[in-house]
Amino acid sequence: MLLILMTYEPELARLGVYDARAPRYTSYPTxxxxxxxxxxxxxxxxxxxxxxxxxxxxxxxxxxxxxxxxxxxxxxxxxxxxxxxxxxxxxxxxxxxxxxxxxxxxxxxxxxxxxxxxxxxxxxxxxxxxxxxxxxxxxxxxxxxxxxxxxxxxxxxxxxxxxxxxxxxxxxxxxxxxxxxxxxxxxxxxxxxxxxxxxxxxxxxxxxxxxxxxxxxxxxxxxxxxxxxxxxxxxxxxxxxxxxxxxxxxxxxxxxxxxxxxxxxxxxxxxxxxxxxxxxxxxxxxxxxxxxxxxxxxxxxxxxxxxxxxxxxxxxxxxxxxxxxxxxGASSISKYPNGYVQNEAKSSDYTQAIKGGTLTSYRGIEMTREDHMIARAIGMIMCDFAIDYPTLINEFGDDLSCLNKAVLNLQKEYKDIVSFSKSGLKIVKHKRSIARLIAKAFDQYIDDSAKFSAVS
Ligand SMILES: C[S@@+](CC[C@H](N)C(=O)[O-])C[C@H]1O[C@@H](n2cnc3c(N)ncnc32)[C@H](O)[C@@H]1O
Ligand code: SF4
Missing domain, CATH: 3.80.30.20 (tm_1862 like domain)
Known part of the structure; x- marks a missing residue:
């Protein structure tokens, strides 16, 4: 255990994990x-x-x-x-x-x-x-x-x-x-x-x-x-x-x-x-x-x-x-089978809309098949520290090509931390701080100029 910590912590520093920022992925797209x-x-x-x-x-x-x-x-x-x-x-x-x-x-x-x-x-x-x-x-x-x-x-x-x-x-x-x-x-x-x-x-x-x-x-x-x-x-x-x-x-x-x-x-x-x-x-x-x-x-x-x-x-x-x-309620986000919708965020805008007799949904995103599959893959990383391809194929069909670019990048950048096999990938070492970064690799919308909270 001690050995892993001793060899792993400089690795985290090298990967920039201590300073890294990423979404918390409570939804995808965020x-x-x-x-x-x-x-x-x-x-x-x-x-x-x-x-x-x-x-x-x-x-x-x-x-x-x-x-x-x-x-x-x-x-x-x-x-x-x-x-x-x-x-x-x-x-x-x-x-x-x-x-x-x-x-x-x-x-x-x-x-x-x-x-x-x-x-x-x-x-x-x-x-x-x-x-x-x-x-x-x-x-x-x-x-x-x-x-x-x-x-x-x-x-x-x-x-x-x-x-x-x-x-x-x-x-x-x-x-x-x-x-x-x-x-x-x-x-x-x-x-x-x-x-x-x-x-x-x-x-x-x-x-x-x-x-x-x-x-x-x-x-x-x-x-x-x-x-x-x-x-x-x-x-x-x-x-x-x-x-x-x-x-x-x-x-x-x-x-x-x-x-x-x-x-x-x-x-x-x-x-x-x-x-x-x-x-x-x-x-x-x-x-x-x-x-x-x-x-x-x-x-x-x-x-x-x-x-x-x-x-x-x-x-x-x-x-x-x-x-x-x-x-x-004000600012609440709904998740539907085909996407997300958020209510008016300011309480005054919210109450105004309800007074007018309408729902207050004012912004959201409709998800494509690709979004759904990536959402599931990111969910697996955040929950299980792994992606299981057979489960994805079972739920979305054979075409997993939208994951390819991220997998290739991870094979280059994180080869000592993520293990790859025919049935998927797995984060192998102390995983908490790295999971958000691995999830981020699959995010097709990520804008690196956006400000997020620290991952570690
Ligand atoms: C709605 S509050 C909890 C309920 C109640 N209002 C209270 O304060 O006891 C939800 C939780 O969000 C977490 N939270 C709020 N601001 C945070 C921040 N800046 N960073 C991380 N967690 C935060 C806190 O742990 C907090 O308990
Ligand atoms: S301001 Fe304090 S009491 Fe209110 S939600 Fe945040 S943590 Fe809870």
Whole structure:
């Protein structure tokens, strides 16, 4: 193990991995490629053509928070008053109605996710209103999974009980880091006790699956401090952990300009921080999942890993292999069998369109057969660190020629890291930091002048 690290790390440096940037490939083509020639008409025809016997997944975006953390790159706005949330909610409920009018009668939802922002900004009554409006228009399957992103500083037992009464069975808790100096530097203060109380409330309400979001690459983090965060997380025993690399993108997320860049770790240190945290999680029994998730061996995600059943969507890793994810709310992206469509991003544009009685789909991309095949190949790299040609041939037919150029380039550039055979290719060494770069090699749209977050 040590030998591999010793010989591999200079190799990563030589390949420029520590400084490299690439999309996170939660979709392919990525949102940068969306354009306004694909919008409402496309969304309507995709919705109407969905097979009634295949359940869909639903994402609802709640773009409001009471606090605005400096590090956060999510699309959200701060509010201390209830009125913008109340007004927004009315529009989301109207959008559910508009979408349901397009859908074939009887179609059901099997996965529902509320994200943000902070969905727990909603009151118990608002939670009931939104969840029942959705269930009434798009009934849920008996075994539906309903997950919600939770800010431990903006939740109480009444809200959790209201969510559980509406079927919430998975929760994702934002932690990031427990060290006080790191929390101060990222403008997000949250004591261990607050997080612990949130976990206790969720468990008391019988929520069976808990995820925690942790970040590496934050200002002032050291190997000792991140280990302390991991140890504290371990005492709370979440089923899943998302260990994301902090994406410092102040040109997009303006509030990140408040972060002292001189306190950020460099690429090599980020890499080491991840390795330290990952090793600790693996040693304590968590199974690594994809590039940045960990799950208890009994969790669905760990079980799906290595069996070709892991998938990637806008929420990160999932066991959901749906063809359709309907995104509701401002800026939400829908995935349809033939492409992607995004809703108006600004809340004001979104509400204006809904008021006019129309869907708000304003940009997207229609996918070709080639796009679908490359999307599947990139998905395999991000989930399985390999591409399996027989699976691609089975799903798309014999012609894999659109992969040839990337494979030839990889054979030149990454021959010590990727192994090639008749049945596909496989990333053979420490793979997390390299996976996004290998995926990028297959991206037919990549524009190297575009700015992405660091891969390691
Ligand atoms: C919607 S927030 C979580 C829910 C809730 N609002 C909270 O703060 O607890 C989603 C997650 O995105 C991740 N995230 C936000 N900004 C990020 C960034 N700049 N880089 C990496 N991850 C980020 C954080 O881990 C965060 O928990
Ligand atoms: S981390 Fe959560 S609470 Fe903080 S700004 Fe982002 S979405 Fe809002």
């Amino acid at each position: 949102a940068v490629q969306f354009n306004k020639t694909v919008g409402m008409d496309f969304a309507k025809s995709e919705l109407a053509a969905l097979p009634v016997d295949k359940p869909v997944s639903i994402y609802i975006h709640i773009p409001f928070c009471e606090r605005l953390c400096w590090f956060c790159a999510c699309r959200t706005q701060g509010t201390k008053t209830a009125s913008p949330v109340t007004a927004y909610l009315e529009h989301v409920i109207a959008e559910i109605d508009l979408v349901a009018q397009q859908l074939p009668k009887g179609i059901m939802a099997s996965r529902i996710h509320w994200g943000g922002g902070t969905p727990t900004i909603l009151t118990p009554d608002q939670i009931k209103l939104l969840a029942s409006a959705l269930e009434q228009k798009i009934p849920h399957t008996k075994d539906a999974e309903f997950s919600v992103e939770i800010d431990p500083t903006l939740v109480n037992q009444a809200k959790i009980d209201a969510l559980v009464a509406q079927g919430m069975n998975r929760a994702s808790i934002g932690v990031q880091d427990f060290a006080q100096n790191v929390q101060k530097a990222i403008g997000r203060e949250q004591s261990f006790e607050t997080t612990q109380k949130c976990v206790e409330m969720l468990r008391r309400a019988n929520v069976r699956s808990l995820n925690m979001d942790i970040l590496y690459g934050l200002p002032h983090q050291t190997e000792i401090s991140v280990l302390d965060t991991i140890h504290k997380v371990q005492t709370l025993s979440p089923d899943r952990i998302a260990l994301y690399g902090y994406a410092h993108v102040p040109w997009m997320a303006k509030r990140q300009q408040l972060i002292d860049e001189t306190a950020l770790p460099n690429g090599e240190t980020r890499h080491d921080l991840f390795q330290t945290m990952a090793k600790e999680l693996e040693t304590s029994g968590y199974t690594p999942v994809g590039i940045d998730h960990f799950a208890k061996p009994t969790d669905d995600m760990a079980i799906a890993t290595g069996k070709g059943r892991l998938r990637r969507n806008f929420q990160g890793y999932t066991t959901d292999d749906m063809d359709t994810l309907i995104g509701l």
